[in-house]
Amino acid sequence: MRDTSAHDNPSATRTFVDDAPGIPFMTSHLPWNLEFDPAVAPTTTRVDLGEPWVVSCRVGRMSGRRRAPEIRNTQGEYAAVLMVHSGTEILTQQGRTTEVRAGTAALWDGVRPVECFSAASLVKSTMFIPRALLAGAVPDFDSVFVRTIENSATLRLLTGWLDVSMRQTALDRDAAHTAGRMAVDLLHSALARTRGDVSDSREVLLLQIKDFLDRNLGDPDLTLDMVARANAVSVRYLHMLFQGTGETAREFLRRRRLERAQRLLLGSGPELPVAEVAVRSGFDSPSSFSRAYRTRFGVAPREARRQSTAA
Template sequence: MDGTVFRSEDLPPAERFEAWQALMSQTHAPMRLTSNHAGDYQAHLRLITLGEVSMWPATYQQLVFLRTPKLIRQSDPEYCHISLVVRGGATASWRRNEATYGTYDIFTNDSSVPYEIATSDETITSIGIEVPKTQLGLPWGRAQQVLGRPISGRSGIGALLAQFVTQVTTDPTPYTTADAYRLGAVLSDLVTAVLANVTDAEPHLQPETRHRTLVLGVKAFIKRNLHDPELTPTAIAAAHYISGSHLHRLFRTEGTTVASYIRHQRLRGARHDLADRALAATPVHVIAARWGFKDHATFTRAFRAAYGTTPTDYRHEADVSAVSVG
């Protein structure tokens, strides 16, 4: 799934900026770059390919990206580009418009439109997303209404997109080719949903996109509220303005039930904490309560059924294993 990895320190200082510019032009579209640090440029990038969609988490020094009409005529891959600013800031200019972006803002642009993006003087970390326009489940004419407008990655659908790309880019799990295509489809749906939300075009989304985005939103809500012992299907359905029967149908299409999904996520979290030596002094019943289990007996039964041992024995085995490895 992972492709190019760029580390500026792997090259002589005099070659770094030229190599970085070539990589940026291949990753997104031909661009002209300038920087106050071009003589010894510092940058890291990892390209993650998900079928026709790609992501590139990167950390780099101050930079000005310039895409001109001449460069567009030279080559236009017809991409919708999304950037999540993880750290730092930038100012974008296009068609006499200008917008400023800060941490956890989402920026959108079009490879067919001239623009200039100037990052702040501090080192910036961002996650770039390249989606072919044909992959979006929304007419491009409508999606264009969003271009350049800052979108919050801290709430709503924007937060869901931010959480997804952050998790995929930091998860060391070796995904298979089939996983990559599925993740690419999910990412296309999320980008489409973000654009539709900003343009009030959600009623026009394809049913499959609306379904998958709703499932992701419900799962994210559940994970944020696992600590709440009153997290019930009724409460989840109400938070998403859907009926209980609709909620249960969503999870049936995922091959599970709402209750099973909640229990599995809580047990995963509790098992992680039980194996954490930093929490060795925390009583088992306290960990169980933190993950939303109403009583110790219920937690113990569920843990034994899932993992074939009691929470106390699992903690002891994990501690013994850690000591022997150490």
């Protein structure tokens, strides 16, 4: 297995390429019990994008299962979205079976038994996401598993975005988090369209607005009026776009600011003052930042840094 991370950049995200014969999936996927065509050595590439990670792979004929032993050996709880680029993979979980063809996708649950099968060669990507990142934003979470996500503009945006991200071998941590966050937002959009909640055009506009908010997190004077004007919509329509996402536009902005603050606070070491973390994250004062941080994470910023350093 080659580690293609940038050795001179310790803050870079890491890319792993498995090119040895055998079963490379144990270093890139969740634990599975897998059987492969012995004539075709599987290959995988993994890139970490903050909390999610994505794996692309090529395999021959394949069958596999995740049951109680594999689930027990998994650290953390994840959901995974399978995106097939060439070939077909069949997924079975909780009595449901779906055929994931080229250009389509499906979500499976990492905390429940699941089986997969491919009768011929297969090229695919799989993004693994902590379940908590999806459960709060996807209504009726259990209903979306093992349902075909049909080809759509948002699904093509997701696969294209992940393809671009996979080509970057030395993303710094902030860039990796941004790429992962955008990928999860695109997945939310693809799932929403599959459920019939929104149209592609509305979801693309919502993603545009979220991207605008992410790019302007550091502006403490940013208002929803400014956001609406910059994206050529009314404030009322801006609020409508966020309906069904699990949070309002204001809550989304606050959450993103706190996520950025936590990365700066815990990843920068003691040299970046807490007051500077507040400024860079768009809070108008250290005291308002401290209150918001304590409400979200249950501990004051300085204490969170102290605990992180001590660990």
